[in-house]
Amino acid sequence: MRIDCRTGSPYLRPAGAIQSMRTTRPPVALAFCVVVTLGCGSAAAQDASTWQDASTRQDPSSWREIETKYIFGFTTGSGIGLEGEKEFTIDSVGRFGKRDGHYAATETKYEFEFTPSQFVQIEFGALGSTHTIGGMTDLDGRNQVAFGGGFAEFRYLAVERTSNNPLSVTLAVEPTVRFIDETSGARVHNYEFETTVNADVELLKNRLYAGFNLLYEPEVTKTGFGETQREAKFGGSAALALRLAPNLLIGGEVWYLRHYDSPTLSDFTGDALMAGPTLYVQFTPKMFMTAAWNAQVWGREVGNPLSLNLSEFQRHRARLKFAYEF
Amino acid sequence: MSAVTMTMRLFLPAAIGAIALLQPAWAEPIAEILVTYSNGQFQPGVLNAPVDKPVVIHVKNLDAKALEFESTSLRVEKVVAAKSEGIVNVRALKAGRYEFYDDFNDKAHGALIVE
Numbered sequence: 125m126r127i128d129c130r131t132g133s134p135y136l137r138p139a140g141a142i143q144s145m146r147t148t149r150p151p152v153a154l155a156f157c158v159v160v161t162l163g164c165g166s167a168a169a170q171d172a173s174t175w176q177d178a179s180t181r182q183d184p185s186s187w188r189e190i191e192t193k194y195i196f197g198f199t200t201g202s203g204i205g206l207e208g209e210k211e212f213t214i215d216s217v218g219r220f221g222k223r224d225g226h227y228a229a230t231e232t233k234y235e236f237e238f239t240p241s242q243f244v245q246i247e248f249g250a251l252g253s254t255h256t257i258g259g260m261t262d263l264d265g266r267n268q269v270a271f272g273g274g275f276a277e278f279r280y281l282a283v284e285r286t287s288n289n290p291l292s293v294t295l296a297v298e299p300t301v302r303f304i305d306e307t308s309g310a311r312v313h314n315y316e317f318e319t320t321v322n323a324d325v326e327l328l329k330n331r332l333y334a335g336f337n338l339l340y341e342p343e344v345t346k347t348g349f350g351e352t353q354r355e356a357k358f359g360g361s362a363a364l365a366l367r368l369a370p371n372l373l374i375g376g377e378v379w380y381l382r383h384y385d386s387p388t389l390s391d392f393t394g395d396a397l398m399a400g401p402t403l404y405v406q407f408t409p410k411m412f413m414t415a416a417w418n419a420q421v422w423g424r425e426v427g428n429p430l431s432l433n434l435s436e437f438q439r440h441r442a443r444l445k446f447a448y449e450f
Numbered sequence: 451m452s453a454v455t456m457t458m459r460l461f462l463p464a465a466i467g468a469i470a471l472l473q474p475a476w477a478e479p480i481a482e483i484l485v486t487y488s489n490g491q492f493q494p495g496v497l498n499a500p501v502d503k504p505v506v507i508h509v510k511n512l513d514a515k516a517l518e519f520e521s522t523s524l525r526v527e528k529v530v531a532a533k534s535e536g537i538v539n540v541r542a543l544k545a546g547r548y549e550f551y552d553d554f555n556d557k558a559h560g561a562l563i564v565e
Binding site: 207239 | 520521522523524525526527528540541543544545546547548549551553559
């Protein structure tokens, strides 16, 4: 569900008030995420020998091939895992900062994924959500932790990478049911059907990768007041990931997202451009983490002259994911 | 002629034709490859397989500890206990080089060349 800032008449506020809203300090959670991420990264870089022989560490041609699914941050790579592989992950996405007041929301996926064949991957799990909202024009203040719903994801590898073809493409669908609204934290029944194309290219063997996503995400929400809202997100991303050591990749990504008040993409309400750094660290052959942070660098809302789109999107978003394969 | 009979006459040859076309894929010969693992190394280190044929890799572990035959590009992983044999089924592959390794041993690796 999105916030309708247009009804909040934000441009009637004094200029000083708007300025103070724009200089909201970065959320503590985000800073914590960055510190943890950098700490993990430097520790892992120093200890690259934990899972690959020291003599081969300097020579990328001797590094093991890497699974690309999680190396691009919010952008998902084409990897589908290995047949027979199972994985448990905790994947948290935090969204921070709206037009005014204080806003912090997280959604965590407790996820089990497995690869039953060399072309298909299946994931499913539960969602947990937190909302800390205060002093906002369009959202009720709340401080809550809740069970958020459930999801499943089906991924099909359509184009596979070989030593002669650096491109790999996976098609994915992810139906999700939510009982807590992602944005407001209110009790709702929300049904989302995320459809993505995940592509990546190995630009330099074992060294440099480019990732691309195309996203179409229609959803319908039934609110507690019996109202039904239909909306959709459409957009894409581009990312680069550089492998500094066998178990360490850093990179950056850019997302362009459009929001519509219709699943058929007929009622455009605004768009946003988000960009930020990414990090991937493999601690052991069976355990890794990925982290990413995106800031909204440009955005617009239909009917609102203020910069950025903080109605459908947020100032910052961060992702922190830990996975254990078995 | 009843509608059922007519339908059968029209669609039966088509169905048989479709089955005949599909049959070569079902009856596709499988390439079988043996690789042994001893003293922490795969032998031979380079395997060969034909293009567009499913491959069965027999991994014979002669060592006294388990190995995990794993490959990102082949998209397989298989734990093979000490002094035993594991079977890894791989889809029909396109031409290229597919690297594999023992996930429990940094120094053990090899490649499957498909041509």
